[in-house]
Amino acid sequence: MITVEQYLHFTGQALDGMATTVRDLGAERATLTPIPGVSSPYALLTHCCGVADYWAGELVAGRPAHRDRDSEFVAAGPVEPLLARVERTKEALEQDVRQADFRAPLRAEPDSSFLGPDVPLDQGAALLHVYEELAQHHGHVDMLRAVIERGVA
Template identity: 30%
Template sequence: MTTPPQAHRTDPPLDADEATTLVAFLDYHRDTLRMKAAGLTAEQLARPLPPSSLTLGGLLKHVALNEASWFGEVLHGRPMPEPWVSADWDADRDWELTSAKDDSPEELRRLMDESVEQARRDIDAALAEGGLEFRSATVSRKENQSFTLRWILLHMIEEYARHNGHADLLREAIDGVTGE
């Protein structure tokens, strides 16, 4: 077994307040996905593991969409930025996953990194204004109530953790790299 290329990833603290711990776990999972996609070519990032059509490049673009959606649109009520706002979601409801094959590795990584940096600013602003109880600008369609920052952070940790499992399988199928 080989291990993924080295990338900077910091373990979450063992003894910190709740907000620091949640944000640290989210950062840990963000960095884990970056590690899984590190050093791969455009062809490798676009390679699925049949019968699934999911790719590592698609995962990078998918998490970038989720960062912009949950922390910008839902939490703070901002309109979605490009490339999301002009995507034809009616023609392809999985546009971020299917269009990733047309993006370079650098573009996919840039899109994720920029989305994460904006999300960090959004998290910091919410923590400063109301802490983990900060309420979202958008309400849940199911429950018709706003989300807390705590709920959104936990949801995003779950989102990354699930997709990091997918990334493990995809990366091993591409070049045999396994590990954290």
């Protein structure tokens, strides 16, 4: 079984990688959608903060996330507030993971419209889903960065 520190290392690496890309691109380029039907790097990072807040914060730790999932995919704005949100998300995720009981049931039933895993989840599996989403979208953001930097957008 992995340790809390290992889990936080890998989730932090994914969040930091996306944050670096958004910072390096800047607000104008980070909000580009160079591929039809695909969200911008900025929006994907916003979505990842929402994922962590909801799945780890609300379903594992029991604190309300007040999430608007649909707006995450079209989010745009200045970079600095989003980077600050990433830091807050990482801090909250650390607290959530440290207090998790990996075999305990979730504190609420996942919203079926949020397209989570279609298997029963305990707190540990919900945290694994958070990592799954962060890693997946980190890859998406890296690919979008390459497209944007090559001027295809």
